[in-house]
Amino acid sequence: MEPAIDVVGLRKQYGGSPVLAGLDLRVEPGEVFALLGSNGAGKTTTISILTTLVRADAGSASVAGCDVARDPVGVRQRIALTGQSTAVDDALNGTENLVMLGRLSGLPPRAARRRAAELLERFGLTDAAGRRVRTYSGGTRRRLDLALSFVVAPQVLFLDEPTTGVDPRSRLDLWETIRGLADAGTTVFLTTQYLEEADRLADRIAVLDGGRIVAEGTSAQLKALVGTDTLVLQDAAGDVIAEEATDGTIAGIRAALDRLERTDAGGAVSLRRPTLDDVFLSLTATDETVKEFA
Amino acid sequence: MTAITLDRAVPGGSPARPRMRGLSAERVFIRRSLTLSLRDGETLSMSIMLPVVLMLLFTYVFGGAISGDGDYVDYVVPGIILLCAGFGAASIATYVARDMTTGVIDRFRTMPLRAGAVLTGHVVASVVRNLVATAVVIGVALLVGFRPTGGVGAWIGAFALITLYILAITYLYAAIGLASGSPEAAAGYGFILMFLPYLSSAFVPVDTMPSWLQWIAANQPITPIIETIRGLLMGTALHAQPYWAVGWCLVIVAFAAAWGAWLFRRARR
Numbered sequence: 001m002e003p004a005i006d007v008v009g010l011r012k013q014y015g016g017s018p019v020l021a022g023l024d025l026r027v028e029p030g031e032v033f034a035l036l037g038s039n040g041a042g043k044t045t046t047i048s049i050l051t052t053l054v055r056a057d058a059g060s061a062s063v064a065g066c067d068v069a070r071d072p073v074g075v076r077q078r079i080a081l082t083g084q085s086t087a088v089d090d091a092l093n094g095t096e097n098l099v100m101l102g103r104l105s106g107l108p109p110r111a112a113r114r115r116a117a118e119l120l121e122r123f124g125l126t127d128a129a130g131r132r133v134r135t136y137s138g139g140t141r142r143r144l145d146l147a148l149s150f151v152v153a154p155q156v157l158f159l160d161e162p163t164t165g166v167d168p169r170s171r172l173d174l175w176e177t178i179r180g181l182a183d184a185g186t187t188v189f190l191t192t193q194y195l196e197e198a199d200r201l202a203d204r205i206a207v208l209d210g211g212r213i214v215a216e217g218t219s220a221q222l223k224a225l226v227g228t229d230t231l232v233l234q235d236a237a238g239d240v241i242a243e244e245a246t247d248g249t250i251a252g253i254r255a256a257l258d259r260l261e262r263t264d265a266g267g268a269v270s271l272r273r274p275t276l277d278d279v280f281l282s283l284t285a286t287d288e289t290v291k292e293f294a
Numbered sequence: 295m296t297a298i299t300l301d302r303a304v305p306g307g308s309p310a311r312p313r314m315r316g317l318s319a320e321r322v323f324i325r326r327s328l329t330l331s332l333r334d335g336e337t338l339s340m341s342i343m344l345p346v347v348l349m350l351l352f353t354y355v356f357g358g359a360i361s362g363d364g365d366y367v368d369y370v371v372p373g374i375i376l377l378c379a380g381f382g383a384a385s386i387a388t389y390v391a392r393d394m395t396t397g398v399i400d401r402f403r404t405m406p407l408r409a410g411a412v413l414t415g416h417v418v419a420s421v422v423r424n425l426v427a428t429a430v431v432i433g434v435a436l437l438v439g440f441r442p443t444g445g446v447g448a449w450i451g452a453f454a455l456i457t458l459y460i461l462a463i464t465y466l467y468a469a470i471g472l473a474s475g476s477p478e479a480a481a482g483y484g485f486i487l488m489f490l491p492y493l494s495s496a497f498v499p500v501d502t503m504p505s506w507l508q509w510i511a512a513n514q515p516i517t518p519i520i521e522t523i524r525g526l527l528m529g530t531a532l533h534a535q536p537y538w539a540v541g542w543c544l545v546i547v548a549f550a551a552a553w554g555a556w557l558f559r560r561a562r563r
Contacts (some may be wrong), residue, residue: 051404076406077310087397089326091333103322104407106312113472132333148401158404 002065002247004029004156004187005050006180010059012045014210019045021057021211027204029155032178032188034202036195041208043191044084047160049079050189064155069196080149081158089139094125094144097133101151115151123177139170142199146177157181175200185214195274199223225275225282230274231256235267246271314407316342329446330389331419342427342530344379346434352497356372368442371435372523373496375517378431378490382424383463384484389416390471391480410558413468420464421457442527442540452526454538456532458521462543463487465550472557490516515542 005027012020019042027033030261036046037043048054050063052072060067066074067167088097102112118228120129123143133144141238142162149157162178180200182188198205199219206216217223232242233251242263244256253271314497331338357366393399394411403409432440444452467484474480493507494500494516500508511517518538525532 033313052402053400053403073313073406074310076404077313081401081404082401083397085397087401089330089398091330092326098328100322100326104314104319104405106314106318155310158440 001029002026004031004249005033005061005189007050007061007065008048008059010046010049011055011057011191012042012049012275013057018211020049020056023208023212025206025213027187027189029187030185031204032182032190032202034198034205035189035191035208036193036198036205037191037208038193042211043208044160046082047081047158047191048191051079051158052076055086058284073148078155078264080152080154080156081157082142082145082160082162084160084164087147088133088141088144091132093132094120094129094136097148098151101148105137105152108214118149119147137170139173140165142166142170142174143177146181148172150181156187156189159188161191161193162275164193171197195222195278229253230272230278231260232270232272233260233265235265236271240266241267243272300493311406314405316343319411320414323411324418325415327389327415327419328422331385331423333403334385337388338423341378341382341385342430342466343425345374345427345431348377349374349431349435350438356497365439367435367439368528369524370497371432371440371442372520372527373491375428375431375492375523376436376459376496376520377488377491378427378477379424379456379463383420383460383467384481384488385423386416386420386464387474387484388477388479389468389472390468391474391477394472395476400426409556413554413558417461417468418466421460424460424464425457428460441530444527446450448526451536452523452546455519455522455526455536458543462546462550465547465554469550469554469557474552490514491520494520496520515539515546518542 003026005025007025010020010023011018011188012119020250023042023046025033025035034042036137045054049056050061050068052075055069062068063075064078066072066078089100092100098116098119099109099112100214103109105112107115120126125140125144125147128140128144133141136144146159146162159178164176165173175197178188179189180231182201187203189224190198190201202219204216204218205222206213207222208214215225216220217225229246229248231246232240233242233244234240242260242265243281244259246252257269349367351375352370353367357370360366390413393416399409399412402412442449466487470483470487471480474483491497494511494514496516500511500517503511518535519542521530521535522532522539524530525535
């Protein structure tokens with residue numbers, strides 16, 4: 001089957017400094033794909049090129065079978081973007097935002113209103129429907145933003161850091177919403193700074209660093225690479241005294257505890273899950289070149 | 295939260311959304327901009343109240359000192375009308391800058407429609423807003439003793455020129471909104487333009503100014519526009535002023551449209 005997203009050798013530079021240095025990606029239809037990277041890794045640039053907002057300097061990219069450079073309108077007819085800053089009109093209420101998007105998507109007035117009502121219900125926004133968006137919480141705004149992307153169901157949905165700046169409870173809600181959309185068969189391409197988010201949502205994860213993919217695989221494959229949990233010893237002020245990597249087993253944690261005990265330092269012990277930092281550390285510590293898992 | 299159930303998408307097979315043709319996108323965006331203006335009560339009332347207050351100020355406080363014989367209102371109204379257009383149009387810079395700096399424009403640009411239609415919406419709403427404000431100002435002026443002598447033809451001419459001026463300054467402020475990095479900056483830059491009417495024949499005749507300032511006042515775009523409106527409504531001599539007035543407006547429209555189009559194309563991350 002034709003891939004939902006196919007990227008070959010994508011390059012982009014801004015003011016002489018390369019942001020993307022030869023990016024290769026392939027996302028299958030129906031897949032949830034996460035692009036994981038820190039700030040400045042090139043995540044938003046990648047999304048901007050794939051959604052036709054920005055032209056690449058070199059390389060090729062096609063989305064839903066349409067080339068982003070040669071057929072941008074074709075791409076726009078098949079995608080939706082929920083960007084980093086929520087693209088909703090503050091002065092309008094939830095219903096008005098959805099009806100406007102429906103009209104802009106070519107729905108007649110009555111169909112646009114019907115679709116708005118459906119989406120409000122499906123995204124749990126019925127209570128907020130008549131309120132101006134200005135009064136919404138961050139999480140509710142994001143949910144409305146997501147709903148706007150589904151006024152006409154896209155073949156490929158792009159989510160640029162969907163939960164950045166959202167409180168933890170809303171984040172769980174949003175994850176559930178996104179997972180639900182993916183289960184309905186939409187191809188989802190999302191960027192995130194959080195390993196946990198990629199882990200919870202994505203079928204496949206690619207780690208972006210310095211404008212290239214440095215690792216790619218399923219969540220389990222990435223974690224195997226990172227190692228598992230780390231035992232951390234902190235003093236009363238919260239400063240880290242010592243860290244010991246573990247393999248997550250009882251014996252491994254006990255051995256790590258023994259090693260910490262030998263340092264003779266007092267303090268509180270906690271178990272830290274692998275973070276994006278750990279992914280980068282382990283990737284850069286072992287090998288600079290591209291790692292393949294497949 | 296309840297689980298999301300959406301129409302089951304067939305991978306790669308859900309229908310593409312239609313392209314927006316004709317002016318349908320423009321219609322939606324004009325409606326959006328008008329709604330946004332109506333709900334932005336502070337901006338709306340300021341852009342009407344401020345010119346009215348200024349007119350009352352000039353008529354009752356300064357008017358006696360400036361012209362003594364009490365018919366200063368007849369002199370100052372054309373200037374106030376242009377001032378009013380300036381105040382009203384300045385808010386388009388803020389609206390445009392807001393759309394460009396929040397994610398709104400990216401959403402529209404990733405849809406199969408002319409994203410520039412967003413700007414058309416703001417321009418039309420700004421012209422409507424300013425015409426309403428102008429009507430209020432003229433109404434108040436009539437109440438405080440403005441007695442124009444022009445006939446119907448003159449009024450139509452004045453109305454056409456005022457509309458053209460509003461369009462020109464709206465385009466200019468829209469371009470300023472595109473050029474500025476934030477809504478706040480847009481509001482700041484906008485204030486610079488508002489001083490232009492003070493350096494014209496809006497409030498005092500040019501020949502009462504120092505000679506170096508006379509040259510600026512006589513040759514800047516606001517003066518011929520004001521003199522034309524004054525000539526049409528009050529019957530003062532027109533000379534070549536209408537040609538200069540229309541010419542200036544067209545030049546400003548052309549310049550701002552070209553500058554704005556360039557900024558809009560360039561404004562991609």
